[in-house]
Amino acid sequence: MGKPDVETVADRIARRLGRYLGPHTGRVAVKTFATRALGRGPETLTIDDVPAMNEALRPMLRTLLGKQRCEIVIQHILGEFGL
């Protein structure tokens, strides 16, 4: 089985988090916060959900990386989707 040709929205957010948390934990974090904040699984995320996901991820990022790095990661996620 190869990698899927197109990354999903969840994959792209997880990749940004994975830099700090590792790929597996990045995916776990996206799943955790998608379920908690949006009440849906990560496979359902669309670009429209990205701002809400960022808000859900912000407390985690701020705790582990601090305010400044958190904002940089948030900006990178928004940039990833051209937002």
Next chain:
Amino acid sequence: MTYRSVALSPLVFVACTAALAALVPAGVRDTVVQGEVDVSKVLACAGMLAAALAFDRGDYLRRGWGVWAACYACLLGRDAMLLANGRVSLVVYDVTRGVLVTLGNAFVVVGAWTLARAWTVAGLEHPGPKGARRAVLALAIVVALAFAGPTLVVDVRDIVLGPRADFDSIASDLGDILSLPLIAPVALTALAVREGTLRWTWMLLTSSLVAWLLYDAIYTLPDYFSVSPVGYRLVSEQFHILAGAFAGVAGFTQRMAVTDDDDEDAA
């Protein structure tokens, strides 16, 4: 400087301090080892302070790193009091050392607790089934009690029976008993981030706590077995030095992870 080279530096440092301690004349060995321990405490204090200052006011980890840095500052102050021994009254000497050691150990418990809880505060769960995580914590508690517990019993007995109360030893024992079980959540955090850049910080912090545990373990050996005090003290102090060096480098890697001005798109 890469994370890997920074992470390996405590091992190189301790290889040097062990070699120096082994090579110097026996008459000055204690003084040299004490100096090495204090250098490692300066390193720990500097690294943890650097980590704290990498965060903004109000950030959760700023408090954890800052309080732990304050612990090392107090322990350095306690060691500095050795220079005043004989120049100040015994009461002032004892009280000052006691206050610094008690504060230092209170700080290490609060600092370790704060960092150990970071993953939970972030809203994440440690990896593995809940039962396995509880087993790891229980094991850490048992090991900490096995190694730090006997020393506490001996120190309490000495206070009850002895002519001079040594309260700073009690504070150290309690600090160890309360902080060493926190190896479990810190190690689980290291496991959770094992493929990310934060792994270096959490692995090094875990290594620091394990080195502290081994320091206590070696110190406790004579309570269980008949061991020559000279040899085991020389070895145990190297673990003391390693604990400080790992703590310092953990702080520096945390600062690197938070402040490195790199191009994330290139990473």
